[in-house]
Amino acid sequence: MEYIINIIFIVLLISGLLLFTKNVVQIRRNILLGKPVNRTDNQTQRWKTMFRVAMGQSKMVTRPLPGILHLFVYIGFVVINIEVIEIIIDGVCGTHRVFSVLGSLYTFLIATFEILAALVFLGCVIFFTRRNVVKIKRFLSNDLNGWPRSDANYILVAEIALMAAFLFMNAADFRLQQVHFSHYDLGLSSSAFPISSLLASLYGDASIPFLVMAERSTWWFHILGILVFMNYLPYSKHFHVILAFPNVFYSNLKVKGEFTNLAVVTNEVKxxxxxxxxxxxxxxxxxxxxxxxxxxxxxxxxxxxSCTECGRCTSACPANITGKKLSPRKIMMDTRDRLEEVGSNMTKNGGKFIDDGKSLFGDYISGEEIWACTSCNACVQECPVNIDPLSIIIDLRRFQVMEQSAAPTELNMMMTNMENNGAPWQFAQSDRLNWVNEN
Amino acid sequence: MSNEAIHVPTMADFAARGETPEILFWVGCAGSFDDRAKKITKAIVRILSHVGIKFAVLGVEESCSGDPAKRAGNEFLFQMQAMNNITVLNNYSIKKIVTGCPHCFNTLKNEYPELGGQYEVVHHTQLVQELIDTGKLRVKGGAFLGKKITFHDPCYLGRANDEYEAPRSVIQNLDVELAEMKRSKQNGLCCGAGGAQMFKEAEKGDKEVNVERTAEALELKPDIIATGCPFCMTMMTDGVKHFNKEEKTKVIDVAELIAAAIDL
Incomplete structure (x- = not known):
């Protein structure tokens, strides 16, 4: 019976990983419902862009305060996950701090994790305050009403709780070491615990059994929290922690002004x-x-x-700034919501999509939104993970104009002029050189 | 600016003589028909004539680049325009084009090649910078010495094509104080005309985009708001009128600044 706890750990770990894999496979299937586009050319440039924009966070820091706080959380997330490897080995084998054999390197690692954990904690507390207390327009927006606003808060609360559990686990461990209790006595230097040694006093004069219980329960909370959080990702905007990297890698490398030429149209025009x-x-x-x-x-x-609903795009959108309904962030959120709907329709119907009478345009995105766009590329410029809301707006316009003849009246007049006399206004092409002789 | 008659050769004139010009000046619809933009067109012609470049226009053979149709989603109309224009341009074996409009510039430069139109395309601010850099055009402060100028980035020159420096570098030759708006270069705010908005009323909102943008420019109390786009010109001029500041602040294209500075 002494291995029962390890078996429970292994079962939970494998279930967590399997469930996560299943959800990721489903998201991959949904993404591949899209039409083909070649984004594997120019590998060198793609890797460079990925290192600069995704790994290097180059577009995050254009807004310094959230940029730097996000950097803490990002580095913390990546580095502290090294600790998870040790937690898993300990959980599977029933060891305690198996990497402590690394000696002074281990001391350095744990100290680094602690400092980063404190920074992540601080960052998330400030983010939570920015979202819920400070009046920041992009977080007050109606785009986020309901689930998206809760989603953001759940993520921050979860990260705050995970970091607190990690630090309090180390604090209890630190106290147990000081009294040389059982296998906790690994002889680690107190410099391994720069933050938790300060927190240790919060345990007051707690008994040894209490400290052991505190250490074990925060240990379990930390690893189970990570498994639960990982499985929360596919349902959340927080999935960006994974997709940010491929999304930047596959992003458009051409200048932003170049729109695609529809090949089917080219053939017909030719x-x-x-x-x-x-x-x-x-x-x-x-x-x-x-x-x-x-x-x-x-x-x-x-x-x-890949969109994490930060709203930088919308805060830079000239239409949105001047009170129009268009919000590039909402375009992305609507696209995901509709795709999820199509995806679950397929799952329910054995992999085949059964027409539900709904569509992205009309049921999610309205004409009033897409016709307010100035195609200025501010949203594309702003996005820290190179999302291109403008291309979706243009594709929706294309359908409205070419399949539905549903352009705004004034635009139809403009296009009629262009067809008839080669200018958006009603001036004859034969008058195109009249300016030369006018004063 | 002088009202002396200008000489504007057409491609047909060159072809009739069996010659080819160094560069085609793509005037654009606004540059041909909009009263304010025609002045910019003439300024560009005066600069080209002054430096002695052999240039020509297409004149009545020019037709809309198709930009507003493409941004509005009418890919058919755009490609019809594009392919007809490409036929004309290729028949004249055009190699290099300067445009007076960032929208034409972007479309010709980026969207025509795939349809069979491969040219070296520059915006007029880039050409002027090149002329100054190579010593073909000498510019002194003169009329604008000490004036405060702010440059409004046209989206289709700036963010769309990453050209922020050419217009600024040209302006700096005028011994002026170049002041930047809060939102400039990559973060520049659109004037409100792009994406075919020029040709329609805006959707319901709190205010017009050009009012928001002009307010930002006027915060600097500039003598001049400089632009490089005929549509930005319309929007910013209307914005300045909205605030009744047309006496204090003028909206002038970079080409007009240069033409005036060298007294053309």
Missing amino acids: AMLDPTFVPPVVEGLTRFGAKDVQDLSWKQLMDAY
Whole structure:
């Protein structure tokens, strides 16, 4: 019976990992519902961009306070997870601090983890305050009403609790070492515990059994918390901790002003202009632009799953700043929500999507939103993980104009002028040089 | 600015003589038809003539680049415009193009190549900078000495094509005080005209984008708001009028600043 606890640990660990894998596979399937687009060219440039923007957080620090706090949380997240390796080995084998054989290196590591944990704790407390106490427009926005606002707070509270558990675990451990109790007595220097040695006094004159219980329960809380948190990610905006890296890697490397030329249109236009041109046969139905998520590219769908709803895009959007309904953040959130809906529809129907009479345009995103866009690229510039909300807006416009003839009236007039006289206004092409002789 | 008659050769003129110009000046629809933008067009022509570059325009053979159709989502109309223009440009074996409008610049430079139109395309502020850098154009402060100028980044020159320095470097030749708005360069705020907004009323909101942007420019109390785009010109000029500041603050294109500074 003495191994029962290790067996429980192994079962929980494997279940947690399996459940997480299942959800990630489902997200991958949803992303691959998108249309093909080649984003594997120019590998060198892609790696460079990934190192600079995702790993190097270069676009986060353009806003210094949240940028630096996020840097603490990010480095903390990456580095403290090394500790999880030790926790897993200890949990599986029933050892205690198996890496302590590393000696002074271990002391250095634990001290680093503690300092980072304190910084993550501080960062998350400030983030929580910014979201709930300080009036910051991008966090007050209606975009976040309901689940998204709770989601953000759950994440911060979970991180605060995990870091507190980690530090209080070390604090109890530190006290047990000081009294040379049992296997806790590893002879670690107190410099391994720069933060928890300060917290240790909070245990007052607690008994040894109490300290052991505190150490064990915070240990379990920490590892179970991580397993639960990991399985929360696929349901949360916090999934960005994983997708930020591939999302930046596969991001658009061309200049932001260049919009895609629709190849199907090119073939039709060529055929119109040159009767000898035979357009290649296209399999299946082609749709111009996007009505629903399946009409977008896999990269646009990955963008939606990578969005952490920070709202920098919306705070820089000229339409949103001047009170229009358009919010690039909402475009991304709507895309993800609709994709999740399509995904669960497929799961329920044995992998096949059964038409539910809904679509991204109309049920989630309105004409009033997409027609307010100035295509200025401020949202694309702002996004710390290179999400491109503008490309989705343009694809939705394309469907509205080319399939539904549903452009705003004034734009239809502009386009009629362009067709008739080669200018957006009603001036004859033959008058194009009149300016030369005018004063 | 002088009202002397200007000479504007067309590509057809060159072709008739069996010659080719060094550069095609793509005037654009605003530059051809909008009264305010025509002045910018003439300033560009005066600069080109002054430095003695062999240039030509397409004149009645030019047609809209298709930018507003593309941004509005009408890919058919855009590609029709683009391919017709490309046919004209390729027939004249055009190699290099200067545009007076960042929208034409962006479209010709980035979206035409895939459709068969490969040219070296520069915006007029880039060409002026090149002319100054190579010593072909000498500019002194003159009329603008000591004035306070702020430059409003056109989205399709700045963020869309990462060109923030050329217009600023040109302005700095004028011995002026170049003041930056809070939102400038990568963070510049749109004037409100892009994405085909120029041709429609804005959606319901608290205010117009150009009012928001002009207010920011006017905070600096500038003598001049400089632009490099005919649409920004319209929006910023309207914005200045909205605040009744047209006596104090003028909106002037970078090409006009240079043409005036060298007394063309």
